Amino acid sequence: MLSSRMNDALNGQVNAELYSSYLYLSMSAYFEARKFRGLASWMRVQAGEELVHAMKMYDYVVSTGGRARFPAVDAPPFEWSSPLNVFENVYNHERKVTGLINALMDMAMAEKDSNTQAFLKWYVDEQVEEEESSGGALNKIRAAGTDTKAIQSFDKDMGQRKFKFPRGFVMFPYNQETTIGSMK
Ligand code: FEO
Secondary structure, eight states: OOOHHHHHHHHHHHHHHHHHHHHHHHHHHHHHHTTOHHHHHHHHHHHHHHHHHHHHHHHHHHHTTOOOOOOOOOOOOOOOSSHHHHHHHHHHHHHHHHHHHHHHHHHHHHTTOHHHHHHHHHHHHHHHHHHHHHHHHHHHHHHHTTOHHHHHHHHHHHTTOOOOOOTTOOSOTTTHHHHHHHTO
């Protein structure tokens, strides 16, 4: 059973993950507008992953008897000064999210809530990957500088990224096919 403080904090993180999804979708649209299809695709996958992060946490709140609540999601920025500036923002954003996850873990430890600690471990590991992949992308685009060919090659490489659901995660647990079929 979640404490009401932990319930609120997890709801706050669901909101933060939804904001992340919004942010990356906005970045995807930025790249679409500039015809960087690979980078647009990478950001779209990233937006999808953030939605999964939110849903996984929502599922945890609901499955532990908590109550999910949904305050407004902030509007993300619309423009960036350059593709490099986008990736600087991605990296800084992921570092900020790592701080939020660590604060949640601190709270779960202070409350001796071992169930939530075990649940959050997935996010701790995920943030290591998120910082690595966004930091790696930032280094590559920084190295490309103003070399158009190098930026095009970066765009192409980034477009190879495929979306994967985390192991064991089910996005639509409630008889999804029947529900969609019945809406036709
Ligand atoms: Fe949900 Fe990119 O962290």
